Amino acid sequence: xxxxxxxxxxxxxxxxxxxxxxxxxxxxxxxxxxxxxxxxxxxxxxxxxxxxxxxxxxxxxxxxxxxxxxxxxxxxxxxxxxxxxxxxxxxxxxxxxxxxxxxxxxxxxxxxxxxxxxxxxxxxxxxxxxxxxxxxxxxxxxxxxxxxxxxxxxxxxxxxxxxxxxxxxxxxxxxxxxxxxxxxxxxxxxxxxxxxxxxxxxxxxxx
Amino acid sequence: xxxxxxxxxxxxxxxxxxxxxxxxxxxxxxxxxxxxxxxxxxxxxxxxxxxxxxxxxxxxxxxxxxxxxxxxxxxxxxxxxxxxxxxxxxxxxxxxxxxxxxxxxxxxxxxxxxxxxxxxxxx
Numbered sequence: 389x390x391x392x393x394x395x396x397x398x399x400x401x402x403x404x405x406x407x408x409x410x411x412x413x414x415x416x417x418x419x420x421x422x423x424x425x426x427x428x429x430x431x432x433x434x435x436x437x438x439x440x441x442x443x444x445x446x447x448x449x450x451x452x453x454x455x456x457x458x459x460x461x462x463x464x465x466x467x468x469x470x471x472x473x474x475x476x477x478x479x480x481x482x483x484x485x486x487x488x489x490x491x492x493x494x495x496x497x498x499x500x501x502x503x504x505x506x507x508x509x510x511x512x513x514x515x516x517x518x519x520x521x522x523x524x525x526x527x528x529x530x531x532x533x534x535x536x537x538x539x540x541x542x543x544x545x546x547x548x549x550x551x552x553x554x555x556x557x558x559x560x561x562x563x564x565x566x567x568x569x570x571x572x573x574x575x576x577x578x579x580x581x582x583x584x585x586x587x588x589x590x591x592x593x594x595x
Numbered sequence: 596x597x598x599x600x601x602x603x604x605x606x607x608x609x610x611x612x613x614x615x616x617x618x619x620x621x622x623x624x625x626x627x628x629x630x631x632x633x634x635x636x637x638x639x640x641x642x643x644x645x646x647x648x649x650x651x652x653x654x655x656x657x658x659x660x661x662x663x664x665x666x667x668x669x670x671x672x673x674x675x676x677x678x679x680x681x682x683x684x685x686x687x688x689x690x691x692x693x694x695x696x697x698x699x700x701x702x703x704x705x706x707x708x709x710x711x712x713x714x715x716x717x718x
Contacts, residue, residue, distance in 0.1 A: 484648055484649060484656055485654055487649065488649060488652075522649070553607075554606070580698075581699070587607055587610070
């Protein structure tokens with residue numbers, strides 16, 4: 389049987405990269421068949437202020453995880469409205485890896501995500517609301533506990549509340565006490581809600 | 596004693612499963628994502644895996660696919676998620692799950708399905 393020699397990924401030399409170095413060519417190179425070229429283009433686009441749309445479009449079709457990683461890094465650097473909207477759109481993806489990558493990227497943009505958080509927490513899709521709570525997990529923002537309280541007091545979906553109460557077990561203070569008690573009363577037949585609420589209350593009492 | 600690995604990024608959820616399973620006499624270990632679960636699976640034997648879908652670093656689908664394709668373990672795996680669509684269920688089964696459950700999970704539901712997958716009871 390003949391051996392099939394695997395073709396190594398073509399190395400893009402520095403001089404080759406310097407041939408065309410402007411925003412339009414970087415956007416074109418985002419769809420280059422060579423992943424190394426796409427990685428470089430995604431990195432270089434961090435200096436191009438209007439490139440979020442092209443990056444988001446590529447992110448949705450990109451199969452190479454290392455290229456996706458660079459695209460997400462660049463989108464968090466740009467952090468404009470288009471970038472944030474693109475990341476939100478990824479929360480609706482069927483691709484679990486892409487969803488998780490978008491959640492991690494959104495955590496890096498507290499000031500940019502904060503204005504749309506209330507809207508995300510009221511999305512008609514309960515999965516999107518759960519992912520929005522996941523974003524709150526390490527979002528360094530003063531309103532995190534307030535948003536979580538809104539969820540456990542008003543969201544009708546038990547899994548959204550369960551995700552929020554998980555997080556309140558880590559970040560909750562006495563401010564959340566009443567909301568946690570009310571949550572238990574709202575879902576009296578859900579053992580997990582009782583378990584997680586009691587755990588959060590115990591932690592708050594001990595702190 | 597049968598050994599069960601819980602793979603979930605939510606600490607409270609892992610504690611909930613652990614309290615139920617240890618109460619029923621199982622030995623339990625935990626991993627916070629697919630990468631940690633893979634490291635543990637390479638070093639230790641587990642009779643059953645309980646795997647969440649959405650986790651940072653490596654999601655449940657990728658973990659199970661790798662576990663099966665690298666033949667690290669063919670022991671039963673139960674995938675538990677908040678997502679209830681037929682597509683999610685199909686994807687879990689294709690990845691290598693033997694059972695797909697939608698949250699919230701009640702203690703008796705968890706134990707019944709664990710016993711079923713471990714061959715301790717029959718349908």
